[in-house]
Amino acid sequence: xxxxxxxxxxxxxxxxxxxxxxxxxxxxxxxxxxxxxxxxxxxxxxxxxxxxxxxxxxxxxxxxxxxxxxxxxxxxxxxxxxxxxxxxxxxxxxxxxxxxxxxxxxxxxxxxxxxxxxxxxxxxxxxxxxxxxxxxxxxxxxxxxxxxxxxxxxxxxxxxxxxxxxxxxxxxxxxxxxxxxxxxxxxxxxxxxxxxxxxxx
Ligand SMILES: [Zn+2]
Numbered sequence: 623x624x625x626x627x628x629x630x631x632x633x634x635x636x637x638x639x640x641x642x643x644x645x646x647x648x649x650x651x652x653x654x655x656x657x658x659x660x661x662x663x664x665x666x667x668x669x670x671x672x673x674x675x676x677x678x679x680x681x682x683x684x685x686x687x688x689x690x691x692x693x694x695x696x697x698x699x700x701x702x703x704x705x706x707x708x709x710x711x712x713x714x715x716x717x718x719x720x721x722x723x724x725x726x727x728x729x730x731x732x733x734x735x736x737x738x739x740x741x742x743x744x745x746x747x748x749x750x751x752x753x754x755x756x757x758x759x760x761x762x763x764x765x766x767x768x769x770x771x772x773x774x775x776x777x778x779x780x781x782x783x784x785x786x787x788x789x790x791x792x793x794x795x796x797x798x799x800x801x802x803x804x805x806x807x808x809x810x811x812x813x814x815x816x817x818x819x820x821x822x823x
Pocket of ligand 1: 656714715716731732733794797
């Protein structure tokens with residue numbers, strides 16, 4: 623494994639073989655990491671939050687739970703999870719999300735960062751709209767949803783195991799808002815040696 627630090631507001635893409643593990647670490651606490659995952663043999667099949675909660679019957683996956691694809695197949699398993707609070711509801715932030723809701727006019731967000739690092743794999747921005755938002759806290763109250771500050775502490779780690787050969791993209795979330803407890807920070811990754819496909823930092 624090799625440690626990669628994704629700086630605030632940036633992204634990285636890497637590949638994992640079935641059975642390999644990787645870790646997503648929040649080094650400073652209260653920082654969200656947006657994660658997408660694609661079947662490496664056919665990237666039209668990708669992680670689906672909706673089919674994940676259809677399969678797992680929960681909106682906060684944690685240790686022992688699996689993430690499923692648009693075809694209902696397992697793609698990643700949560701092997702270990704220090705935090706337990708992650709989000710399946712929200713689409714990744716992008717230029718209009720950070721502009722309209724966080725006052726960051728003229729900036730891009732996680733969607734643009736993920737598109738940049740996945741372009742070389744033939745994955746377009748149009749295919750990037752469903753993420754697992756690691757360490758993000760969403761709340762539902764009488765069917766209304768809102769974003770709360772993350773509960774992740776410095777050093778909190780999620781260990782994933784690949785259930786198929788996959789391409790994974792991860793962005794350190796760009797929102798200077800409640801979503802990241804007010805300020806953006808880096809995300810650390812432990813990933814297999816030589817697995818990096820692209821990074822935009
Ligand atoms: Zn974001």
